[in-house]
Amino acid sequence: MPTDPDAPLRITAFDWVPDFARGYVRDLRPRWACEEIGLPYSTRLISAIDRPADHYARQPWGQVPVIDDDGLCMFESGAILLHLGEKDERLLPRDREGRARVTSWLFAAYNSVEPLFFEIGNVEIFAAGKEWAKLRRPSLLEEAGQRLDRLETALGTRDWLAGEFSIADIAMVTVLRDATGADLLEQRPRLAAYVERGTSRPAFQAALAAQLADFRPDPVAA
């Protein structure tokens, strides 16, 4: 496992989140990328409840992850994945065509697929009791289903979006993995198999374990 308190790459993550969010906070993405290439990283854990004031200077909305890579500060997990991809061709190919495919799919995950899952998360969890959420749910799941049908067609019989495994898959697998509960993957076996292929990778499992290990116990149980 590449966590190392002296590593010059430091990932900021939360020290506690509610149960439903554990294993899904987006520092999982850079952790996964680091595990894939054996790049050591350290963590800075901050409170999600009382976010340090100086954190907003690094991340406009107080979110995680942010990284400090030997003095270089970045926010947004997509930008961080791109930065980590530049370090190793196993994450981002060096040839022009391969790079173009990966960045196209990387933005597809962040801008064409994840926004629908933000809405689904709202409807299914954060606003679940609200009248608008109940009324919105059917059309939203239909729209998301159509989006995923096209994604499944585009993936075709390939194992990974851009040919070889890449940062685009780290993004898309972690986006699609949030679809639990809505049957969206169960109805699309090739996408379900894609997500399973991603989450079965030892690097994903190590990243997941590392995120979970960093959470303090639930304060209610303390």
Add this chain to the structure above:
Amino acid sequence: MPTDPDAPLRITAFDWVPDFARGYVRDLRPRWACEEIGLPYSTRLISAIDRPADHYARQPWGQVPVIDDDGLCMFESGAILLHLGEKDERLLPRDREGRARVTSWLFAAYNSVEPLFFEIGNVEIFAAGKEWAKLRRPSLLEEAGQRLDRLETALGTRDWLAGEFSIADIAMVTVLRDATGADLLEQRPRLAAYVERGTSRPAFQAALAAQLADFRPDPVAA
């Protein structure tokens, strides 16, 4: 104006969209980037109503823009902006810190700000008559307002997100410009001034004119 039918960079755009969408289709972003650096481009115009079947092989959801840059195919305007940024430091600085700032802000536009505007577009236009949209509108505008408050704070007194003008501003200005109608900008003068600064650039105006010139007349009026 750098449109040139023989240019090796070809941008695919729609040949017609309804009035409310004119000037807002996202091929505006690569057009703007090309205008900033004087990079000639040609256009391939396709129908938004009957999208050619082969277009889905280039863009999983049949959207625009896609580009063909001398044989290199890409989709997703964010990835295309990044690709164009690699051509000229006026769009994407060459130093490590500058590049990190620009890519962080580029993904912020695509993943932290634009998803809320997708929802607003839905509530204000596409689903405007639906009961869920009426019920959802107040909380959505409140969430978007909070997101923009933080953005305004993060922009501070700078002219551009990452210091100098960059592809991050092309993305964020075109995202924020979609806020018309919801008063979100009017309430935040520094953000409104930022959008005004962006849309006043000659390159933006040229890109806008070029997109508008490519639309066929409304079939109703034909």
